Amino acid sequence: MTGGPYETERQAAAEIRRAYDALRSAAGGPPPAGEVTRLNAELLTRACADAGVTLGAYDRRIVQWLAGYEPATCGVIAGLIARANGGAS
DSSP states (O other): OOOOOOSSSHHHHHHHHHHHHHHHHTSSSSSSSSHHHHHHHHHHHHHHHHHTTTOOOHHHHHHHTTSSOOHHHHHHHHHHHHTTTTSOO
């Protein structure tokens, strides 16, 4: 995943879709909503960790809340974190 910058929602969705295709294949169809949320939370948490961001309990609660959004949105947020840290361009 490059992490953007993204000009359109379609670009963000295409990039994150590649990251979730393996899950879809393993499930034999669309993955269960809970699994997508789990993967979104991992993506966001990993972006924070890679950027050296320490998460407190409330931070983790907000990451979990954000993880309920569609994968493209979480991918954009993870990309923003990475780019703010200089980890992607």
